[in-house]
Amino acid sequence: MKAIYWLKPGLQIKRWVVLGVLGILLLAFSLSYFFEMIQLHGGLRFFIGLLGIFFIYHGFHRGLKSVAQDIATVNGSLNKKLLSKGPKVVVIGGGTGLSILLRGLKLYTANITVVVSVADDGGGSGKLREDLGMLPPGDIRNCILALAEMEPTMEQLLQYRFQEGSLKGQSFGNLFIASMNGISNNFEEAIKKISEVLAVTGEVYPVTLENIILYAALKNGKVVKGESNIPQKSVEENSAVDRVFIKPKEAEGLKEVVEAIYGADIIVLGPGSLYTSILPNLLVKNITEAIRRSNNKTVYISNIMTQPGETDGYSVMDHVNAILEHCPKLVIDYVIANDGEVFDGAYYKYQQEGASIVKITEKDREDLKNKGIKFIESNLVEIKKDYVRHDAVQLSKIIVDLANGMKRKK
Template sequence: MKTYRIRKPKIVVIGGGTGLPVILKGLRSESADITAIVTVADDGGSSGTLRSSVNIAPPGDLRNVLVALSDMPQLYEDLFQYRFREEDEFLANHSVGNLIIAALSEMKGSTYDAIRLLSTFMHVEGNIYPASEEPLTLHALFEDGMTVSGESKIAKTRKKINHVYVTNTNNTDKPKAARKVIKAIEEADMIVLGPGSLYTSILPNLMVQEIGEAVSKTEAEVVYICNIMTQKGETEHFSDANHIQVLHQHLKTKFIDTVLVNTEKVPENYMDTKTYDEYLVQVIHDFKGLRDEGCRVISADFLELRNGGVFHDGEKVVEELFRLVFGAKY
């Protein structure tokens, strides 16, 4: 049951991957004015194939966000998320939703317009914007001076990352934020980053200069939801403070106000390492390091164990976000 208040807090969630929909589903169950800003730098799997074949922004993360904020019947959701089997030749591994987004993007001339139309069709509560209206390429410069281009290739390198940056995939123009993205950030009561892959889901959005500057300058509460597990080729051996240090180094300012940290221990040998092969060990805690970065720390049991995987408990996280937003703004 939704709780209605005098004014819905405006909450902007920035990221990508599988962590973002968990938080969005929780926010949707509350009375929030939601805007999701989604990375368009994914170049792997079905999204990567479609972005190169049809010349569109990658649809996968946008598809998952559409479903998270939609109230369409379960059968429609299952159809939208259905992925063809590997033996289905040229349709192999493509999801129906990705194909629909690709078709609408071609029909309307842009992924931005396709998502706006689908948001109406799917009864989406809130706004969904790609970070940029152009597909972006993510580049990583490693500590040894090596550079790798392509989001799907970065983690495979297994080297320590110095920094990442984005370029337009199809031209040499400077990457620009999509329509209404900056306005949404400027009008927000709260900006939420994550949970999600630090270098390949969160930073690609912030590396669009307009978005990074808007998040750095906002008067809204900026909250980072720290990952529970380290990720192979990205955050190996990272503490929670290391995540914040990387974000602050990329934007060259200490812009994170509050960090949500899970303190519940993941049971030993619980993880299904075949299904979740990118996750390594639980992120270690460095509360002094977080405070040195100027962050308020909220540590609690945010853990949800499901199907051999480790996730954030969306209800618990959203409950904490609402305490923060109403404490900060009202």
């Protein structure tokens, strides 16, 4: 019985060691003078020797590989255990900036709750929203993929956009979410199922299950309907955004989102488009109230570059003031901003599009201090293919350090 257990499937290291030892014995047997005594044919002796070499190589090669895999599994288990003890972070926003941050944040903690805007009405998400009457999946898809554990090919598949036909411009990931939504009771349930399938670290939630529409009142008095139309109309009218609002204005935030806010160690706003990604979440009834009533610290991450039609010429303080004007009861405890430079081709590219770097002025520092907001400056620039992004690892480290500091004080 012991011998059977010793060779039991799953105990691969022992199996390969046995094979290697057998190979050594066969090789020694073929080289010994024993063959002279039993007078085996030289060819057979040669064959047994080759078989021994094969067993030695195959046994020890596979054995070492099994050891490496077991070590990796143990390390992975230990890493997951450590991550499970990380701080509870709630991140609120949308767009590319949010998904980039999540790729860094999951390296430090598994306790991540992502709250995503559902005001998007452009591109493939807008098409599905219009055709199927579902909430827009685009930003949620990007967040799920950022937190998922999967092979690169699988991620490429889910991000793939069709190039021709009626599906042109639509991503496979959006269709996957639409399909899951079709077989689920609601959008929230669909996202939970997809998160389970893709082994997502943390939780991803839409801020609300209601079909909200974002509006913007420009400073010239005109009102723009639809998230995707706001920047374009602002540029066309040569008039900045004065304020944004949602309809229905009584839309309520998801219960799970409110609970996550109350249970968090830190709440992060952004990064993302100020008027079309961050504020639509904060305008949902009971979200800002939950943040205000919680005992947690709130951090705002300023964008690195301004956005044409939304934040032209904005400084760090302009971003903060816009949030506080829309949500006067909200308390922001920390602001994190980039103090690094953007050089060469990347900066030229953004200038051509009408964007510029969000500058930090001495007045910003004074105004933030007067409001009781602590200011953290760091070089957060990362440039990939001439696109300016936040350095996800550096930014995540700052957030987690803040959260751990707050956690110890509780």
